[in-house]
Amino acid sequence: MSLTNLSDRIRKHFEKGKPLHCFSSLFDAIDTFLLTPRTVTTSGSHIRDAVDLKRIMITVMIALVPALLFGLWNTGYQHYLILGQASTFWKCFAYGFLKWLPLVIVTYVSGLAVEVSFAQWRGKQVEEGFFVTGFLIPMIMPPDIPLWIVAVATIFATFFAKEVFGGTGYNFLNPALVARAFVFFAYPSVISGNSVWVSGTTDAMTGATPLSQLMNGGEPVSSYLDMFIGTIPGCIGETSKIAILLGAIVLLYTQVASWRIMLSVIAGGFITGSLFHLTGLCPVNGWQQLLMGGFLFGAVFMATDPVTATHTKTGKYIYGLLIGILAIVIRVINKGYPEGMMLAILLMNIFAPLIDYCVLQIMIKKRKKNIRQHQHQS
Amino acid sequence: MNFNIRKGLDLKLDGIAEEVIEMLAVPEYCHIRPSDFRWLKPRLLVAEGDTVDIGTPLFADKADERIRIVSPAKGQIKEIVRGEKRIIECITIAVNRNAGLTMPVVFEDSEEVESIRSLLLRYGLWPCLRQRPFSVIPSPDAKPKAIFISCFDTAPLAPHIPYLMQGKEEHFIAGLQILQKAAGKGTPIHLCMKEGESLQPESTTQNIHIHHFAGPHPSGNVGPQIHRISPMDKGESVWYVHPLDVARIGRFFQNHILGFDTIFALTGPIAHKPHYYSCIYGTDLTEVFRQQTATIDELEVSTEKDAVDNETAQTKTHPAQSAKCRIISGNILSGKQLQHKPSLQFYDHQLTLIPEGGEREILGWLLPGVKKWSFSHTFTAWLRKHKAFYFNTSQHGDHRNFVMTDIYEKVFPYNNIPPLELLKACMTKDIDKMEELGIYEVDDEDFALCEVICPSKMPCQEIIMEGLRKVRE
Numbered sequence: 052m053s054l055t056n057l058s059d060r061i062r063k064h065f066e067k068g069k070p071l072h073c074f075s076s077l078f079d080a081i082d083t084f085l086l087t088p089r090t091v092t093t094s095g096s097h098i099r100d101a102v103d104l105k106r107i108m109i110t111v112m113i114a115l116v117p118a119l120l121f122g123l124w125n126t127g128y129q130h131y132l133i134l135g136q137a138s139t140f141w142k143c144f145a146y147g148f149l150k151w152l153p154l155v156i157v158t159y160v161s162g163l164a165v166e167v168s169f170a171q172w173r174g175k176q177v178e179e180g181f182f183v184t185g186f187l188i189p190m191i192m193p194p195d196i197p198l199w200i201v202a203v204a205t206i207f208a209t210f211f212a213k214e215v216f217g218g219t220g221y222n223f224l225n226p227a228l229v230a231r232a233f234v235f236f237a238y239p240s241v242i243s244g245n246s247v248w249v250s251g252t253t254d255a256m257t258g259a260t261p262l263s264q265l266m267n268g269g270e271p272v273s274s275y276l277d278m279f280i281g282t283i284p285g286c287i288g289e290t291s292k293i294a295i296l297l298g299a300i301v302l303l304y305t306q307v308a309s310w311r312i313m314l315s316v317i318a319g320g321f322i323t324g325s326l327f328h329l330t331g332l333c334p335v336n337g338w339q340q341l342l343m344g345g346f347l348f349g350a351v352f353m354a355t356d357p358v359t360a361t362h363t364k365t366g367k368y369i370y371g372l373l374i375g376i377l378a379i380v381i382r383v384i385n386k387g388y389p390e391g392m393m394l395a396i397l398l399m400n401i402f403a404p405l406i407d408y409c410v411l412q413i414m415i416k417k418r419k420k421n422i423r424q425h426q427h428q429s
Numbered sequence: 430m431n432f433n434i435r436k437g438l439d440l441k442l443d444g445i446a447e448e449v450i451e452m453l454a455v456p457e458y459c460h461i462r463p464s465d466f467r468w469l470k471p472r473l474l475v476a477e478g479d480t481v482d483i484g485t486p487l488f489a490d491k492a493d494e495r496i497r498i499v500s501p502a503k504g505q506i507k508e509i510v511r512g513e514k515r516i517i518e519c520i521t522i523a524v525n526r527n528a529g530l531t532m533p534v535v536f537e538d539s540e541e542v543e544s545i546r547s548l549l550l551r552y553g554l555w556p557c558l559r560q561r562p563f564s565v566i567p568s569p570d571a572k573p574k575a576i577f578i579s580c581f582d583t584a585p586l587a588p589h590i591p592y593l594m595q596g597k598e599e600h601f602i603a604g605l606q607i608l609q610k611a612a613g614k615g616t617p618i619h620l621c622m623k624e625g626e627s628l629q630p631e632s633t634t635q636n637i638h639i640h641h642f643a644g645p646h647p648s649g650n651v652g653p654q655i656h657r658i659s660p661m662d663k664g665e666s667v668w669y670v671h672p673l674d675v676a677r678i679g680r681f682f683q684n685h686i687l688g689f690d691t692i693f694a695l696t697g698p699i700a701h702k703p704h705y706y707s708c709i710y711g712t713d714l715t716e717v718f719r720q721q722t723a724t725i726d727e728l729e730v731s732t733e734k735d736a737v738d739n740e741t742a743q744t745k746t747h748p749a750q751s752a753k754c755r756i757i758s759g760n761i762l763s764g765k766q767l768q769h770k771p772s773l774q775f776y777d778h779q780l781t782l783i784p785e786g787g788e789r790e791i792l793g794w795l796l797p798g799v800k801k802w803s804f805s806h807t808f809t810a811w812l813r814k815h816k817a818f819y820f821n822t823s824q825h826g827d828h829r830n831f832v833m834t835d836i837y838e839k840v841f842p843y844n845n846i847p848p849l850e851l852l853k854a855c856m857t858k859d860i861d862k863m864e865e866l867g868i869y870e871v872d873d874e875d876f877a878l879c880e881v882i883c884p885s886k887m888p889c890q891e892i893i894m895e896g897l898r899k900v901r902e
Contacts (some may be wrong), residue, residue: 087793090824091786095873096880097761098440098783101808103826103884107796107833110807176827177602210601220830220885305806309835310870362834411850415865416584418845422591422660427576427661429617 058082062410068181076170076315102244104219107307108182114301115186115352116171122287126194130134138397147194149337151287154189154201162188165209169218180219180358187227187352190288191345191393202236204230224400225359228393233395278342278421288352289345299351308355311367316350317341319375333383339378349378349392359400363410370406431624432657434644436842438804440585441817442761444782446694448592451707455530458770459502459522459711461487465775466498468555469897471517477517479506483532484552484687487520495569499553501689503528503711507689512769519770522711530709531688534681545611549678552687556775557674557867559610560666561655561870563897567668575659577669578605581623582643583649584760588694588705588778590672591626597676604679605637612668621654644842646762652875653842661869671776676881693773695721697761697782698819699754714771714780716757721782753785755822762877763890786823793825801825805839810872829885837889840878846870852889855896863896874899 062082065075083105092099095110127143127150130151138146162185163177171175188205208230277283277419281291323341327333341347354360354374361370374395379392442790463471471488474497475481486497487523487832504524512518536548540840550569567573580590597850609618610753617636640658642648652667659669670678673691681687689710696703702723757764773780790796798808802818805811810818835849846867854862875888880889 054791084792084794086789087789087823087825088827088828089787089789091822092824095763095888096877097755097757097764097766097781097822098820098881099824099886100805100823100882100884101803101810101825102805102882103886104829104832105793105826106803106807107805107884109794136627176829178829180832219828234473243652306836307805307807307833320437357834358676360834363847364835364838367835407850411847411866415867416846418660419662419847422662422839425660426662 054118058086058361066380071173076175076177077167080167080170081290083176096339104179105182108179110307111183111302111303111352114298115183115190117290118291118348119151119190121281121291121294122190122289123151123289125281125283125285126287128282132428141293146286148192150412151189152155153198154192154194154196155185157187157201158197159185161205162209164368165187165206166218169214172219173218175218179221179276180213183225184209184213184230187288188230191227191231191286191348194287200234204233204237205374208234212396220358221366223404224397225353225356225360228397228400231393232397250419275339275342275402285346285358289348292342295347295351302351308351308358309360309367311364311376312350312355313350315368315371316354316375316378317347319372320346320350321375323376323379327379327383340382344382345392346378349396350375353392353396354399359403361403361406361410363407363414367402369410370399370403372403430638430658431641431850432643432648432654434642434648434653434657436838436840437583437584437645438840438882439645440761440802440820440881441815442585442783443819444699444700444703444704445586446588446696448589448705450692451706453706453717454710455502455526455528455711456524456708457526458507458715459500459504459524459709460713460770460772461498461501461520461522461711462772462774463488463498464515466490467563469496469498469566470899471498471518473509473522475507475509477505477509479503480749481506481522482599483528483689484534486553488517493568495550496555496566497550497553498556503532519885521770522710530690531686534685534687536685538682540610543615545607545682546641548682549611552681553689554674554678554681554687557678558668558670559776560668560749561651561661561872562666563901564872565875569787571666571668573616573668574661574665575655575667576608576612576616576618576653577621577655577667578618578660578672578675579621579649579651579654579669580672581621581626581649582779583623583646583764584779585646586694586696586703586779586781587649587760588692588696592705593692593778594672594676599672599678600676600679600683601672602679603683604675604677607682608668608670608675608676609636617659619654619658620652621649623649647842647859647875647878650874651871652870652873656843656846656870658739660811663864663869665869667723671778673778691778692775693778694779695780695782697757697780698817699784700782711772715768715774717780718771752856754782755785757783759779761820762881763874776810782821786821788823799819804836805884824886826884826886828887831885831887833884836882836884838880840882841869841875842866843875848876848889851896852876852879852887852892855892855899858896858899860900863900868893868896868900 064071065078123148124144127146130146133136162181166177166181208226212224212226212229216222278291283290303310320341321337325337326337361367377395378391381394463469470491472491474486475489481500483503483573485500488498490496500522502522502524504522507523508521511520528674546569556566558567582590605618609616617638620639622641624641647653675767691710692707694705756767756773758767758780759765760779761781761783765774798810801808801810834849840847851866854866873894876889876893
């Protein structure tokens with residue numbers, strides 16, 4: 052019996068009025084996960100693009116894979132490095148994988164529980180947005196974070212940052228960043244602002260990121276080459292700039308993420324970093340700022356979230372530039388929060404509708420002016 | 430003037446009509462549907478059993494009874510099919526096959542606006558005109574600021590309009606002059622042509638402007654053309670007419686011949702020998718489909734045979750072919766599906782046959798998708814984007830909220846009209862915002878490509894149509 056027939060036979064039990072109806076959203080999610088939906092066009096255009104949100108989300112996840120794989124290895128590598136133990140590639144990777152696996156399971160289970168319940172309550176299908184959110188959250192959390200905090204943060208983010216506004220597409224804050232911000236402010240002891248975590252070490256051995264070292268006036272331990280390659284302590288996803296750039300190539304090539312945002316975030320960061328350097332406020336120059344912390348990860352994977360970013364073309368440039376500028380300003384001015392990227396993106400998420408509003412007003416005026424000009428000519 | 434429209438998309442499909450015209454015999458039946466005319470509420474003027482001639486009014490618009498839809502053929506009213514709430518779905522005329530397709534008419538020539546308009550109204554030629562905004566039949570008292578005639582169609586597999594117009598040049602010129610008089614003295618006429626094409630020699634009439642457009646679909650739609658040449662503000666209106674209808678009007682006034690003969694292109698990847706047909710408006714197309722279906726059935730059998738030993742055959746014929754085929758009056762982007770009593774819609778000159786989709790695929794969202802067409806580059810198929818794709822009616826996913834917020838602009842050829850914001854304004858029924866954003870300049874067909882490429886499967890055309898309906902009220 053083919054899978055399609057099996058699905059058709061089981062589907063009957065989830066219809067309205069049947070005992071399993073309360074799980075229909077879950078069934079639907081699994082069903083459309085395994086088999087593409089049977090829906091054909093009924094109104095408007097008779098043909099449709101093969102792309103759907105599942106495909107978009109899986110593309111983002113594929114783009115995240117290089118950063119993830121590197122991060123898994125690096126988590127183990129940093130662990131054995133700080134303990135001074137010898138390690139092999141696979142040992143490092145296995146260590147990182149075993150640290151990551153529970154995190155990702157907890158994230159998906161807790162997040163999807165919220166998603167599925169809301170979908171069922173609304174009588175709608177489960178939306179795909181959480182695939183990426185759930186993938187991102189473990190990549191921006193410290194590897195040793197207690198699992199219950201991850202669960203609480205994920206539930207908080209999914210519930211308050213997304214579902215209460217109507218689900219994927221209606222949220223105005225990036226849920227993954229809200230999860231991180233939640234941990235950052237609610238449990239500062241596990242995710243402190245100016246130091247970062249090397250898995251499996253005690254508090255005393257918590258390593259400082261190059262970023263926090265610099266901000267506190269010291270010289271960075273890691274070289275800029277290390278920062279570029281990623282063999283430095285940090286979150287799973289953010290350390291390797293090469294892996295992030297690989298992801299960026301995938302996102303830009305598939306046209307899933309906006310190059311306008313990526314480019315302007317980087318430009319904003321570079322310009323502001325250079326200005327601070329030139330005025331002597333910060334010893335780090337522009338391009339070095341880009342290699343530090345989660346700047347690049349944020350620019351490529353977080354700022355480009357199409358829902359929470361600005362929707363207009365011009366707005367994207369403004370939005371991106373401001374994120375870049377703010378991230379560096381927060382970093383340099385407030386030494387307590389060297390990782391300004393998260394706050395910059397969340398802040399600009401809030402301002403994105405305002406930017407769009409201003410851009411729209413300009414468009415409306417331009418259009419009216421154009422009409423008047425034509426009327427004048429004729 | 431020359432315009433280059435960069436935004437848009439040309440879909441590549443097999444099955445473009447070969448430039449051969451087959452004359453269809455006088456049909457047994459003609460089906461006239463009030464739904465061909467947007468938002469027209471019909472008041473029936475005939476009853477079952479009545480005899481009608483070419484030009485006999487069948488129904489009038491309740492909003493303005495001067496607007497009448499007339500019979501395209503001589504015959505007898507066989508049946509009036511009513512649907513839910515007694516809505517008139519279709520009027521079937523049993524055609525007198527001995528009568529001709531056209532009819533001589535006697536009237537006095539006049540240069541007066543009023544008399545030209547009343548002739549157009551009386552003989553059912555007024556509905557050939559449509560107005561923007563709303564794409565409805567204009568009011569008989571309307572004063573348009575311009576008339577637009579798009580002499581090229583960029584929709585997928587669209588008929589080649591200069592080919593349709595062959596031999597009708599003289600009538601076309603006469604039609605232009607009549608339209609100008611009907612619209613009011615000095616109303617500019619804008620003829621929009623494809624770059625490098627010219628429909629006919631330079632016209633002698635004053636105030637006719639010829640524009641050339643380059644670029645992908647929808648550069649052939651009148652909406653983007655009006656937007657560039659004579660953008661509309663609230664309260665203004667523009668007329669637009671299909672070149673074949675201009676020639677029809679021209680022939681009526683020049684030779685005093687009334688006729689609703691038309692030409693359409695049979696197209697589509699599963700159409701057998703796609704080519705042009707000449708017939709009258711409303712012609713029952715059952716016979717045409719019978720030939721086509723026989724061929725599709727043959728294809729099906731041969732595909733099944735070939736599939737066993739020949740893999741290339743599988744790539745050429747889509748699996749959905751074996752299931753069903755969808756018959757569309759118009760193009761695949763904004764046409765209407767034909768079911769019972771198939772006949773072409775009043776304004777259409779194209780018939781498209783595409784395979785029905787709906788087959789399920791295991792983990793379809795994960796596979797490389799070598800044969801899946803996508804505007805995004807998320808499938809490997811875009812590497813062979815210059816080749817024609819086999820499209821079917823599968824929606825490829827379910828309806829979601831807006832997520833990819835910047836893709837619509839890539840295929841939306843209006844400047845300073847944000848498609849996403851306009852769609853949202855229509856969804857929230859915010860009339861002020863719709864007007865601000867330029868709802869009067871657009872039509873649902875201009876959003877067809879947005880709808881096609883939308884990963885959230887938003888029914889964009891329906892949303893815009895509802896928005897337009899709302900602002901019209």
